[in-house]
Amino acid sequence: MKLTDIFWPFRSDMNYIERELDRAIDTKESVLQKASSHLLKAGGKRIRPVFVLLGGKFGTYDIERLKLVAVPLELIHMATLVHDDVIDDAELRRGKMTVKSKWDNRIAMYTGDYILARALMMVAELPNPQIHKILSRAMVDLCIGEIEQIRDLNNWEQNLRHYLRRIKRKTALLIAISCQLGAIAADAPAYVVRQLYAYGYNVGMAFQITDDILDFTGSEQTLGKPAGSDLRQGNITLPALYAYHRSPDAARFRTLAEENRVDEMIQAIRQGEGIDVARRLANRYLARAAQALEGLPDNRSKDALLKIARFIGERQF
Known part of the structure; x- marks a missing residue:
């Protein structure tokens, strides 16, 4: 199964959202235009706009209204990538040069700020205070999540609770409000x-845990960056935490960590149980995601949401 197969029935509206993303970053300032376009053309799954549109299918579907949520949420995600x-100090993203490597750190930071500002301008066209409150609160949590990630760099004493709270703020929250705000913008019932x-939320947690697994199991060709990049940058994810704290060979792994023998740590994680532990946790989140849909009306959108959850559980990139 491929995401493109799942998105196929919605391809016309997704093509429209893609054009609106292009329009949203348009500026006469050439450097900002080039840097923003470079990021946009680097691609991405566009999973947040898709969730907005699918959420909108449970209410009064209006693409002109929904785009005022779908485009800003993707722009906010893009801005966080530039800052990340x-x-x-990343040179590659999705196999292409990052904005900071193609230009420099200053241009990258201002490009991220510009994209974020354009997102806020666009969503301001919606006269719904609830949407603005939810989005503002999420952006605060996103920033806290980024600070937590910096704080926990190379911190092997962090526990599972720290890790889960961090990935909620960093990834799951934006996916959760994509589904939520799409439904709100379409005036869907409160229970929906x-x-x-x-x-x-549950799909977002599984998505990030799966990302953290793929960082060890994927190849540079499929990931668009060297395998084990997170660990090399000091970002300690669930498979590594398990190897350090819970694995049968934890004492040896702690020695490797203390001596910063990253290649050997990556090999130990690949051969150990931590990847399976992480995969089982991701599957539990996906089961909860499917359960959350049980009471919703049966329609094409619900079917697509279930297929996306399955894709996340099976994806290899």
């Missing part, structure tokens, strides 16, 4: 809004 690449948020 500066913090991580609640269940879609629960679905999005």
Whole structure:
């Protein structure tokens, strides 16, 4: 199964959202235009706009209204990527040069700020205070999540609770409110809004855990960056935490960590149980996501949401 197969029935509206993303970053300032376009053309799954549109199918579907949520949420996600690449000193993203490597850190930071500002301008066209409150609160949590990630760099004493709270703020929250805000913008019933948020949260948690697994199991060709990049940058994810704290060979792994023998740590994680432990946790989140949809009306959107959850559980990139 491929995401493109799942998205196929919605391809016309997704093509429209893609054009609106292009319009949203348009500026006469040439450097900002080039840097923003470079990021946009680097691609991405566009999973947040898709969730907005699918959430909108449970209410009064209006693409002109929904785009005022779908485009800003993807722009906010893009802005965080630009800032992440500066913090991580990343040269590649999705196999292409990052904005900071193609230009420099200053251009990258201002590009991220510009994209974020354009997102806020666009969503301001919606006269719904609830949408603005939810989005503002989520952006605060996103920033807290980024600070937590910096704080926990190379911190092997963090526990599972720290890790889960961090990935909620860093990834799951934006996916959850994509489903939620799509439904709100379409005036869907309150119980639908609640269940879609629960679905999005659980799918988002599984999505990030799966990303953290793929960082060890994927190849540079499929990941668009070297395998083990997170660990090399000091970002300690669930498979590594398990190897350090719970694995049968934890004492040896702690020695490797103390001596910063990253290649050997990556090999130990690949051969150990931590990847299976992480995969089982991701599957539990996906099961909860499917359960959150059980009371919702049966329609094409619900079917697509279930297929996306299955895709996340099976994806290899």
